[in-house]
Amino acid sequence: MxxxxxxxxxxxxxxxxxxxxxxxxxxxxxxxxxxxxxxxxxxxxxxxxxxxxxxxxxxxxxxxxxxxxxxxxxxxxxxxxxxxxxxxxxxxxxxxxxxxxxxxxxxxxxxxxxxxxxxxxxxxxxxxxxxxxxxxxxxxxxxxxxxxxxxxxxxxxxxxxxxxxxxxxxxxxxxxxxxxxxxxxxxxxxxxxxxxxxxxxxxxxxxxxxxxxxxxxxxxxxxxxxxxxxxxxxxxxxxxxxxxxxxxxxxxxxxxxxxxxxxxxxxxxxxNRGEYLGLGPSASSFLKLEGGKEIRKTNVPDLEKYIRNISKDNCEEKNCRIKKRNSGQNKNDGDFAEILTENDKINEEIFLPLRTFHGINEKKLRELAGSEIIDRFIKEGLMQNFKGNISLTLRGMLVSSEIFAHIMV
Ligand code: SF4
Missing domain, CATH: 3.80.30.20 (tm_1862 like domain)
Structure with a gap:
């Protein structure tokens, strides 16, 4: 279920x-x-x-x-x-x-x-x-x-x-x-x-x-x-x-x-990358589809356009442009949806658990992101290893976006 x-x-x-x-x-x-x-x-x-x-x-x-x-x-x-x-x-x-x-x-x-x-x-x-x-x-x-x-x-x-x-x-x-x-x-x-x-x-x-x-x-x-x-x-x-x-x-x-x-x-x-359905203008969803595909979608952040889409039974795919992340396009003009690529999935598997106290399995992180960069962050006091997991230190949490940008595949 x-x-x-x-x-x-x-x-x-x-x-x-x-x-x-x-x-x-x-x-x-x-x-x-x-x-x-x-x-x-x-x-x-x-x-x-x-x-x-x-x-x-x-x-x-x-x-x-x-x-x-x-x-x-x-x-x-x-x-x-x-x-x-x-x-x-x-x-x-x-x-x-x-x-x-x-x-x-x-x-x-x-x-x-x-x-x-x-x-x-x-x-x-x-x-x-x-x-x-x-x-x-x-x-x-x-x-x-x-x-x-x-x-x-x-x-x-x-x-x-x-x-x-x-x-x-x-x-x-x-x-x-x-x-x-x-x-x-x-x-x-x-x-x-x-x-x-x-x-x-x-x-x-x-x-x-x-x-x-x-x-x-x-x-x-x-x-x-x-x-x-x-x-x-x-x-x-x-x-x-x-x-x-x-x-x-x-x-x-x-x-x-x-x-x-x-x-x-x-x-x-x-x-944990669990599924969620977001409802209402600007709300985001993450759903796993049959056949292993995963979709992230965000409703248009505009009440009138949202109403138009809903009343026409015309949500996201039919109405949206499938866009790549950071495409720089204005999200304001319609619903937004993207099917995640394998790289997108890997990146999420890295940075979502790294936000948390427990972090991510060390072996898995080294495989995904490479050992060199991980060792560098540990040496700089931005990451720590504990009981087989790597997590951010307090200082690392302060610069989490920069760290994620470095280890994204
Ligand atoms: S304006 Fe923004 S921060 Fe203020 S109550 Fe509304 S949603 Fe919250």
Missing amino acids: KELSLYIHVPFCKSKCNYCNFYSIPLTKLKNTYNSNLMKFYWELLIKEIEINIKKYHLENARIKSIYFGGGTPSAMPIDFFNGLIGFIGENFQIAGDAEITTEVNPESCDLEKLYGLKALGFNRLSIGAQSFDGGVLKTAGRIHNKNDIYLAVNNAKKAGFSNISLDLIIGLPGQTKNIFLDDINHILDIAPEHISAYMLSIEEGSLFYKINNDKNCFPIYKSPEFISEEKIADYYIILCEVLRVQSYEHYEISNFAKKGYQSRHNINYW
Whole structure:
């Protein structure tokens, strides 16, 4: 029986955060009735997309081992949205008894009633977008919550019966001095969530920070934020990793930490090259087809084009251009799909496990990437071997992209 994870993208946010380049539409922009109704009936589009994919990829009997609602801001949606979808998924797939069912929530939009509703629907994990606890840092980042909202969200989650809570933290937001960052860590330790995701800020194209950083005159009325140097961000990351290690969190992936038994099964599925179906605009999927072919596909990151594709029953292959990675073409103009080559598969077999604490079997890595480069990284203190496996050291994790680029075949 095929095992599958589901990712459901909710492309709506109350407002746009200044560092964000995920595909999401600020609700303030959903002015006309068409768009407001769309938000209400978005789940019907997702259901149609599930039906299309079941037929196309023969997923009828798939067993769902994890479901993840991400965004965007899933918690901006009414409980009926989750109800409709979970009900449909349950009727059309077999949801494993121990399935991990997560939704991302933002601190300002997860009231107690909604959390009770989610729990009753079978959600057993929450990922709360804290990012920082400092009012000034949050404001500069464009977040609309404050420290008290985070504490309230966590307390409400516990009251509603959630015992698996993850907090998201961003390392290196503008204005996050070392003292502020240490204070953020203290708040995290005070809350002691079961799981922590901590991402180093990178200024991504498509975000407001990117525009400001690349053209200081672009927003003359906007007080330019104090961006933090990469060196400082690296220092903060190392401090966090060390503090969390002392507090017995397992550093099980470059940006993820968990108390024993609370690693995110949904994330682990990605790194193990398990299959997943992504639904909604900009969502990605990885599916293994009959005959050994493997496909990675990403829906168009544009709600209107997505609706057009779904209503015409016209997803990816028929509509997309099959593109090579890094082709430089604009992904915005249609769905994106590629059949992986043998080299693509080998590369994924190297860099996905190398992201994790356990790393990859040493013999296999030497065969795939060559011993010379591995010995060099070990000598430079970027890789380590332990019990027959090679993994990245903390310093190696900081430059993981460069390392992967060197060992790709
Ligand atoms: S960071 Fe999250 S809440 Fe902020 S705009 Fe992006 S998706 Fe929305």
